[in-house]
Amino acid sequence: MKISENKFSRILRPSLFALLLLPAIYYAWGVWQDSLGANPLEAVIRGLGDWGLRVLLLTLAISPLRRLFNWPQLLRLRRMVGLYAYFYVVLHLFGYLWFDHFFDWEEIWFDILERPFITVGMVAVILLTPLAVTSTNGMIKRLGKKWKKLHMLIYPISMLGVLHFWWMVKLDITEPVIYAVILAILLGERLFNKFSK
């Protein structure tokens, strides 16, 4: 599969960019209009976390989709999608630091030590940061083969992300299980692809 270069860069890429911005607009609008229910700050933190995880999984879906549709162009969307994932994860973290703890660093430190779901979430966002930083063309060139190795960190990061959600949930684990299954499929496809060659 292939679409014209014109359609790709003038329609597909900007459309995806706009689409991925919608959740951020939704929550900004919701806060502005006070339409996010009785506990809007929690809704914002949770919502941004949900989207961080969803877009992270979308990033991981690009290679399998490229293989499925035999559509090499898709790979050129991956950086944008990956940076969007980081965008939502950082906003999620910022929401937590501000609305949950009002930047009380001692409380935050206790939280990281005492609550496993916070611990793995923090590790995930810390690991994700060098990937975002090295996403420029210059860094890709400079790191060469090491770049690919570094970016394989996305696999443990995505597992930590799902685990973070799983451990956060009080009782009803339906949602995190759905994410875990999707992640298992996306990572399983890679293993299958590697060993069937």
Add this chain to the structure above:
Amino acid sequence: IEASAKTVSPYSTDEKLTDYKDITTYCNFYEFGTGKEDPAKNAHTLVTSPWDVIVEGECEKPGKYNLEDLLKPVSVEERIYRFRCVEGWSMVIPWMGFPLADLIKRMQPTSKAKYVYFETLHDPKQMPGQRRAVLDWPYVEGLRMDEAMNPLTLMGTGIYGKDLLNQNGAPLRLVVPWKYGFKSIKSIAKIRFSETQPVNSWQKANENEYGFFSNVNPDVSHPRWSQRRERRIGEFRKIKTQLFNGYGEQVASLYAGMDLKKNF
């Protein structure tokens, strides 16, 4: 009933009331779904009239009581209480209700009655959330007899002067303001006096996280939530959580000599 509602109870707080809309749309009532907005959407299937409450166990007056008969001799009054959820949010709710002690005295518990056990209605047709085994249905709760007899402990029948809505536990629920919200069991269908300590639903689900007492305590940390602070629904900044949710004067003596960290 109206006359007594107008007198201000000495147990009431004068803090700013949480909006009626927030109280009735932000609920934990897993019998109608695990999302906060689910109960308000789904609880219309619950039929609260007629309603029977079965009273059994160690008492002189066991039996099946029609709710109207149960409420006839009581005078309903307003109590404005703080309500603190284990998840780190809180509200100020103007409850309508009567002291649980009134009801207990009428049932004449025997000397063997050390605990009071409560059970929510179990009917997946009326409570669709019970079709999924997220908790071990029916929802059960319990209090030690002295906790149940404390004048703060209320049988709730209304909020803001109106009858309870289904999502808030109509037609009859418990209100124990110094304990985390899940102790205040909703839509009560059975009360039992027992000699042994009941195992409440959340304790059954995860005994490391939820205990029998579940008194509000900022110094007992939870693996999911810090309990040092809480967010009042409707407010931006968080406030400090108080031991026994600020009701220490009335209830601290119930736990004299107990290690509250072990008996959480």
